Amino acid sequence: MDLERHDYDVVVVGAGGAGLRAAIAAHEAGARTAVVCKSLLGKAHTVMAEGGIAAAMANLYPEDNWRVHFRDTMRGGKMLNHWRMAQLHAQEAPDRVRELEDWGALFDRTPEGLISQRDFGGHRYARLAHVGDRTGLELIRTLQQRTVALGIDVYMECTVTRLLTEGGGAGREGGITGAFGYWRESGRFVAWQAPSVVLATGGIGKAWKVTSNSWEYTGDGHSLALQAGASLVNMEFVQFHPTGMVWPPSVKGILVTESVRGDGGILKNSSGNRFMFDYIPDFFRKETAETEDEADRWYTDKKNNRRPPELLPRDEVARAINSEVKAGRGSPHGGVFLDIASRRDADYIRKRLPSMYHQFKELADVDITAEPMEVGPTCHYVMGGVEVDPDTEAARIPGLFAAGEVAGGMHGSNRLGGNSLSDLLVFGRRAGVAAAEHASKLSGARVEVAEEALADAGRAALAPFERDGGENPYAVQHDLQQTMNDLVGIIRTRSEIEQALERIEQLKVRVANLSVEGHRQYNPGWHLALDLPHMLLVSECVAKAALEREESRGGHTRDDFPAADAEWAKINLICERSPDGAVTVRRQPLPVMPHDLAEVFEELA
Numbered sequence: 174m175d176l177e178r179h180d181y182d183v184v185v186v187g188a189g190g191a192g193l194r195a196a197i198a199a200h201e202a203g204a205r206t207a208v209v210c211k212s213l214l215g216k217a218h219t220v221m222a223e224g225g226i227a228a229a230m231a232n233l234y235p236e237d238n239w240r241v242h243f244r245d246t247m248r249g250g251k252m253l254n255h256w257r258m259a260q261l262h263a264q265e266a267p268d269r270v271r272e273l274e275d276w277g278a279l280f281d282r283t284p285e286g287l288i289s290q291r292d293f294g295g296h297r298y299a300r301l302a303h304v305g306d307r308t309g310l311e312l313i314r315t316l317q318q319r320t321v322a323l324g325i326d327v328y329m330e331c332t333v334t335r336l337l338t339e340g341g342g343a344g345r346e347g348g349i350t351g352a353f354g355y356w357r358e359s360g361r362f363v364a365w366q367a368p369s370v371v372l373a374t375g376g377i378g379k380a381w382k383v384t385s386n387s388w389e390y391t392g393d394g395h396s397l398a399l400q401a402g403a404s405l406v407n408m409e410f411v412q413f414h415p416t417g418m419v420w421p422p423s424v425k426g427i428l429v430t431e432s433v434r435g436d437g438g439i440l441k442n443s444s445g446n447r448f449m450f451d452y453i454p455d456f457f458r459k460e461t462a463e464t465e466d467e468a469d470r471w472y473t474d475k476k477n478n479r480r481p482p483e484l485l486p487r488d489e490v491a492r493a494i495n496s497e498v499k500a501g502r503g504s505p506h507g508g509v510f511l512d513i514a515s516r517r518d519a520d521y522i523r524k525r526l527p528s529m530y531h532q533f534k535e536l537a538d539v540d541i542t543a544e545p546m547e548v549g550p551t552c553h554y555v556m557g558g559v560e561v562d563p564d565t566e567a568a569r570i571p572g573l574f575a576a577g578e579v580a581g582g583m584h585g586s587n588r589l590g591g592n593s594l595s596d597l598l599v600f601g602r603r604a605g606v607a608a609a610e611h612a613s614k615l616s617g618a619r620v621e622v623a624e625e626a627l628a629d630a631g632r633a634a635l636a637p638f639e640r641d642g643g644e645n646p647y648a649v650q651h652d653l654q655q656t657m658n659d660l661v662g663i664i665r666t667r668s669e670i671e672q673a674l675e676r677i678e679q680l681k682v683r684v685a686n687l688s689v690e691g692h693r694q695y696n697p698g699w700h701l702a703l704d705l706p707h708m709l710l711v712s713e714c715v716a717k718a719a720l721e722r723e724e725s726r727g728g729h730t731r732d733d734f735p736a737a738d739a740e741w742a743k744i745n746l747i748c749e750r751s752p753d754g755a756v757t758v759r760r761q762p763l764p765v766m767p768h769d770l771a772e773v774f775e776e777l778a
């Protein structure tokens with residue numbers, strides 16, 4: 174087999190915020206490090222992040238600190254977060270933001286010259302460090318520049334299709350020995366031998382029809398980890414962002430940043446009612462304004478007023494919008510109205526939300542400084558991911574690490590806005606350090622990649638070319654996306670999830686019979702044929718875990734079990750793949766929070 178080979182200490186799969194931060198940390202720890210990514214460097218999904226990076230820097234509110242951020246994160250996740258991850262995240266995020274600034278990131282400033290921080294749902298204080306509504310771009314630009322300056326090798330437009338483990342193949346036999354993939358442009362194979370691999374491949378949103386996610390989000394890392402013998406946690410929790418574009422159809426799902434609401438935008442139904450006041454759950458009642466006057470006063474006097482209900486955590490707002498539309502009070506195109514035009518002047522809107530202004534002008538011919546937007550829920554983020562050690566991000570397979578959206582545990586059942594970018598920086602760095610340390614411990618005792626494993630990975634990748642007249646990858650993708658959208662979406666029931674699982678079984682047969690035409694040189698149909706098994710595997714995990722959890726919590730709403738259940742509050746669901754390829758779901762008790770941390774919830778009640 175024609176194969177390009179490389180040898181490293183640490184291979185990072187993914188060049189988003191988590192991957193680049195991990196690569197920098199591994200390199201600085203002395204490891205020979207490479208980054209592999211599907212798209213061009215600088216084009217990872219992180220670049221789309223808009224609102225900001227959550228960190229308790231106390232630039233606007235001196236009373237903010239890591240304990241308040243920890244509390245907000247845990248409450249936002251409905252207490253299912255891994256407490257240790259939430260603690261490390263809250264403690265370390267401010268240093269990671271300052272470090273980014275030291276490396277050249279230009280954040281918006283307060284009048285006093287400090288890094289500006291904006292309001293987002295579920296955060297008690299204005300906490301998101303930002304660059305207009307283009308924060309992800311600045312974060313990636315800064316990390317990318319540093320990666321290049323440090324001389325870290327980057328393999329871009331290169332897809333990893335398999336993790337290599339001791340013992341030869343996908344299995345639990347032993348530790349990581351490397352990764353196998355192909356150049357997207359030429360279709361040629363490439364293998365990296367390395368004792369440490371960091372997965373930083375992002376999310377799974379492309380398994381749904383309406384999503385804010387980019388083409389890269391096909392769940393590769395989740396699936397590669399599972400196939401190598403690692404476990405996934407919290408897969409039933411998928412975040413539907415409340416505000417995606419609903420019109421025109423070609424842009425349905427594209428994100429409308431939460432900053433619109435943070436900066437004063439309000440949600441209205443077709444009768445002009447500010448309906449979020451009807452949907453304040455008891456859990457958040459104490460800290461949410463009761464009247465429109467109080468909510469409006471909060472924007473100028475946060476100390477003496479409570480937050481507007483539009484800034485409740487995302488799961489609450491998404492469900493409320495869904496209910497309004499279902500009750501027949503939606504906008505003409507099946508969403509609700511998000512209005513900032515009547516509340517802020519045009520200059521303010523254009524300055525604070527430049528991308529939103531252009532997005533609506535260009536894609537929907539709507540001037541958001543003059544008229545309301547139409548918005549509705551869109552699949553946005555997966556809370557579930559590779560089960561990792563909170564301090565090192567090590568997965569169950571020795572040498573495998575995961576950070577960023579592909580890792581699970583940090584956000585529990587629902588992520589707060591802004592907590593992803595900080596998660597990437599905090600845990601990306603930790604994963605890079607731990608991966609380098611693992612590699613250095615193994616130096617001299619390295620296991621060669623088995624030739625048969627490489628040949629097998631090559632055969633599997635080329636199989637779609639060998640089948641004539643099989644299934645078309647685009648048709649299968651369409652059917653999978655429709656299934657997940659209709660049957661494992663924002664509101665779920667047992668019968669619908671069971672129906673989804675039946676369809677997933679049928680799709681498995683079709684995926685095993687995918688065929689593509691043409692050559693290996695830049696062939697999008699072939700690329701999709703290789704992505705589809707990943708999408709299908711993660712969809713199965715989401716559906717099976719969603720069926721098992723008979724309650725509603727965060728990003729998992731069961732119409733047949735509408736309330737949160739105290740017993741389920743103590744349980745995580747773990748997905749594993751048995752040697753015959755079946756996905757199993759098992760219950761695991763939540764890690765117990767130490768007493769001094771538990772006290773935070775009483776102190777800050």
Ligand code: FAD
Pocket residue numbers: 186187188189190191192209210211212216217218219220221222223224225226227308309331332333334373374375376385386387389393394428553554576577578579590591592593594595597
């Ligand atoms: P990504 O940035 O997605 O990077 C994944 C990388 O993995 C890419 O380089 C990709 O090419 C690579 N990859 C994937 N599969 C393979 C493979 N098989 N082989 C090789 N490479 C592979 N969060 C916030 O905190 N604040 C915000 O303001 C915010 N705004 C957002 C706005 C939008 C529109 C969206 C969609 C999300 C937003 N989020 C925000 C969420 C946040 O952007 C993501 O969760 C985060 O960027 C994920 O980063 P990551 O490093 O884990 O993955």
